[in-house]
Amino acid sequence: MEPDPQEHRGGISRRKFIHLGLHSYAGFQLAPPLLGSLAFLEACSTPVKTIHGACYHDCPDTCSWTVTTQGEKVTGFGPNSANPYTGNSLCSKMNFFPQEVTFHPDRILTPxxxxxxxxxxxxxxxxxxxxxxxxxxxxxxxxxxxxxxxxxxxxxxxxxxxxxxxxxxxxxxxxxxxxxxARTICGDAAFAGVNAVNGGSTGVLPQDIIHSRYIIFWGTNPVLSNQHLWSLAQQARKQGAKLVVIDPFLSQTAAQADWHIQLYPGTDTALALALINVILAEELYDQAYVDKFTTGIAELRTHVAAYAPDTVAAITGVDAAVIQQLAREYAQGNPALIRVLIGMEHQANGASAFQAVAMLPALTGAWQQLGGGLLHFTFDLFGxxxxxxxxxxxxxxxxxxxxxxxxxxxxxxxxxxxxxxxxxxxxxxxxxxxxxxxxxxxxxxxxxxxxxxxxxxxxxxxxxxxxxxxxxxxxxxxxxxxxxxxxxxxxxxxxxxxxxxxxxxxxxxxxxxxxxxxxxxxxxxxxxxxxxxxxxxxxxxxxxxxxxxxxxxxxxxxxxLQLPRPWLPFAEGNFATPSGKCEFVSSQLTAQGLPGLPAYRPVAYSEEEIKTYPLHCLTIKSTCGFLNSSHANVDRLRKEEGGPVLDIHQQDAAARGIVDGDSVKVFNANGVVSATARIRRKVKPGVVCLPQGFWSSLVAGNASANALTNDCLTDMGEGAALQENRVQVAKG
Ligand code: SF4
The missing domain is CATH 3.40.50.740 (Rossmann fold)
Structure with a gap:
């Protein structure tokens, strides 16, 4: 776009004028020292209005907000604190939304x-x-x-x-x-897996997490991406809940958990099936609930025999003793909640991972207690x-x-x-x-x-x-x-x-x-x-x-929504599957000629591929300031984020002569991305992590994380297996 000529004449452009005339939500002040008494009188006679709205982002929080205006000026913006769920805070991305989006000087205002x-x-x-x-x-x-x-x-x-x-x-x-x-880039693989077991994705309501006493955040980072749920989880912890995070990356949430279980990327299905193996072998399941409200337990028992803790330890990189302890603690958690969201769906085995994890609450009978079960999507309720x-x-x-x-x-x-x-x-x-x-x-x-x-x-x-x-x-x-x-x-x-x-x-x-x-x-x-x-x-x-x-x-x-309370959707069965029960062997999948049980099926890479691109690259939402690619052009947030950072293990860095803070190139057959190396014990050896969302046009090398990803689809749901990437890293 052409520069605004007024900017260069020592004057003030229309865009800058609008920008200066806007004030942050924190102040609620009237705009600039008003220019002369006439303007002052006009301002006094213009009514102040409060208008309700809500955040539009692809975010589970959907915060309510209020906007204060006087005439066509926005004089205040902030959370609608009357909403008991989203309460007194928007996130740092959105606190300055009017200035940073609506009135941003670079906003396109003409075709x-x-x-x-x-x-x-x-x-x-x-x-x-x-x-x-x-x-x-x-x-x-x-x-x-x-x-x-x-x-x-x-x-x-x-x-x-x-x-x-x-x-x-x-x-x-x-x-x-x-x-x-087919708008399946996010959510469809996760839904396909959970739906196969439960016949829908609605489970525990987020507000009921306060009743949970054993909480597993599996492949999700609510500190960053679900802040109001995170607040409620803190309340549960104050009342004695233990918080476990299962994630291949030491996320902001994992860093604050009681226990971080760091598995290799894409191995969640194997881990979930190993937990089932232990729960069945040690008779930690709820026999009465399983008998009455589930189908396929005999087939499941036979199926998970191949997922003994020792076997799965070698797949996941999680010790067999840790798998056993997690299975025992989860089965005896009272009530036990598993929160799943996006993280583990973007892998070749993504839908199967959700299918396997979704079985756990029925196996242990967790659905019978408030705060027990699976917390996934809520959109079925609005549906x-x-x-x-x-x-x-x-x-x-x-x-x-x-x-x-x-x-x-x-x-x-x-x-x-x-x-x-x-x-x-x-x-x-x-x-x-x-x-x-x-x-x-x-x-x-x-x-x-x-x-x-x-x-x-x-x-x-x-x-x-x-x-x-x-x-x-x-x-x-x-x-x-x-x-x-x-x-x-x-x-x-x-x-x-x-x-x-x-x-x-x-x-x-x-x-x-x-x-x-x-x-x-x-x-x-x-x-x-x-x-x-x-x-x-x-x-x-x-x-x-x-x-x-x-x-x-x-x-x-x-x-x-005026939902019946207490919300215990599967306490008495009532699953929306064809059988009306929780289906360990999914009749919906077998009817389509697909395997009814989830299995860990890793992508088979050739020896040559592994040698050429030896590192598994996760492209994750590790930035605080951007939401997908939104806000990646906002100066304040770009400064906070810095440029793209590549998390790499000390061992992999040393093998390449890389030290913390070095400029590196991450590459594979698809492309090359420039980043700064960070060596902070956030990933296992063999794994690197790169944040998504940066605009290529605004970063060095004119390429961002998706320059490395493949467009292969997930096992079900036709989702994006964005996390299934192999790369090499070099200094420079
Ligand atoms: S992006 Fe921020 S303000 Fe918007 S819904 Fe999510 S947490 Fe709330």
Whole structure:
């Protein structure tokens, strides 16, 4: 983008003016010493308003917030402390959200058209009308000449708000018969594993962790990524709970646990099956619960005979005695809770790991106690509670025969000469595939195609937006309506616009309405407003929604689902599987011709591969400041993070002549990433760890963690096996 000329004339640019006029949530002060008495009088007569909203991020917390405004100025921003779950704090990423996103001086506030080579980020402003006309004309030609499937949307959870996420976009893409996108990059493998056992993913409610007395955080780092659950876990610990963390990385949570069990990456399935082996062998299971509410115990017993502690110790790197002690303590934990989230799903064996872990609470009968069981997703509860018809209309309108492309493999989809029809138009919104998708160099190669029309809806010139032909300015959460459910807790939030859209920004929903009009589409469903969609979605007679109306939410901002208490979903069986029982041998999987029991199936690397790339590389959410790739352009957070850091074991570092603080190159056949070596006993020998989320355009070497990852899929759920990477590391 061109620099703002005013910046260089000793004056103050419009953007900087807006920036200076905004104050942090902490102050709630009125803006700058007001300029003269007239302005002062105007300010005094402008009413102060408090508007409710909620965080839109792909985060289990879904914090409620309030925004204070005076006229079009934001004068205060902070947590809505009335919400008993999200309480008095947002996270450090979001404390300064108005300044660091909405009013950020680099925010895109007008449509842009590319004027230089793809990837260089050179654009010129263009009017909405002209940009829409040009996009609609090009799109119509592509559809006419190549067919609707030559068009592909690419979006994920850049906003969790139901309307701006995809309510209108999905209608548009269904209308043109676009390629369908399998949005499976995160969560689907985990769900597939737990669903095979329990018939759904809902288990213990997060607020009930305070009743737990033995807590296992398995492959999750709530200190960083689930702060309100972490607070509640601290309450449980004060009341005597023991906290165990199972993680190949010494995460911030592992560092604060009572016991960190550090296994090799990708071996969770073996560890879980070994725990079952011990629990059965030592008769630590709940015979009555197993007899009444489970199926397949005999097959499970036979199956886990191959996972004796000694055998599994060699696989996991965890001593047999530790495996036995963990099994005993867990089985006798009273109540015992296992919290699973994202970490262990992104491996080739990821869904099987979830399937194996999900069996443990039924085996021990933990489901019978408040605070006992498995704590996973909560989105099934909202799935039951709301009227989803207007949100999922796009899915309903889709032709099921239309082809599907998996979002994990966008690089392949954009470069595969055999794909017919090839993708000729790509619409990216709520996502940044040049950073978050695996095999980054292949993704970029695809985005560089001159014959690809790329349209991006964004706040900033992200790595992906730099490749766009057209960038349209999207509104931030302070500027649009939305309704937020949660996959990590049980509160629903209404997000109300606190200020009018800045510049020429428009909500995603409005972009698709306008593009539909420019294409000449006249279907009534394109005319539905955001508020109408929200009101219809809330119009549910489900008992969980008793008393929760649009008016109620407008007044208060948030509401808790009206769930029966105490919440003990499987105390008396009632699993949502075909048998109604917890299925150790999954009938859903056997019906699909798949193995009914989970097994540890490591990826078979050749000797040559292991010799060339001897280290297993985890690409994890180890940064405090970024959420996936969001906020990675914010100066404050970039300074806090520094550049990408590679955690490496002393032994592996010494073998390469690397000392703490050295610049290193991490590489494999996919790419090369520059990082700074950190030798702090955070990983085992043979394992290195690299943080995700950095924008390639803002770091040395112009590549970030996904330059090293493969686009292979998980064993079930078609998720991303992002953690299945081998690399070499060298100084330099
Ligand atoms: S990113 Fe998560 S913890 Fe931070 S404010 Fe948003 S919902 Fe809350």
């Amino acid at each position: 842009l058209k590319r004027v230089g080579p793809k990837g260089k980020g050179t654009f010129a402003p263009i009017s909405w009308e002209q940009a829409l006309t040009e996009v609609a004309t090009k799109l119509s030609t592509i559809i006419q000449e190549k067919g609707g499937e030559a068009v592909m949307p690419y979006s994920f959870a850049g906003t969790e708000g139901l309307v701006q996420n995809n309510a209108m976009g999905s209608r548009f893409f269904a209308r043109i018969g676009a390629t369908r996108l 039951e509670a709301l009227n989803w018809e207007r949100i999922t209309l796009g899915d309903t309108l889709q032709n099921p025969a239309t082809r599907t492309v998996n979002m994990v493999q966008i690089g392949r989809a954009l470069t595969d000469p055999a794909l017919s029809p090839a993708i000729h138009a790509l619409f990216v919104y709520n996502s940044n595939p040049a950073v978050i998708a695996p095999n980054q160099n292949l993704v970029r190669q695809g985005l560089e195609r001159e014959d690809l029309l790329t349209v991006v809806l964004e706040h900033f010139l992200t790595d992906t937006a730099r490749y766009a032909d057209y960038v349209f300015p999207a509104t931030s959460q302070l500027e649009h309506w939305d309704l937020l459910t949660s996959w990590g807790q049980t509160y629903i939030n209404l997000n109300q616009p606190a200020i009018p859209p800045l510049g020429e920004a428009k909500p995603n929903s409005e972009f698709f309405r306008l593009l539909a009009a420019a294409m000449g589409f006249t279907e009534e469903y394109f005319g539905e407003s955001d508020v109408e969609i929200i009101k219809k979605t809330l119009d549910s007679k489900h008992p969980y929604m008793a008393g929760i109306t649009f008016d109620y939410l407008q007044e208060k901002g948030w509401a808790e």
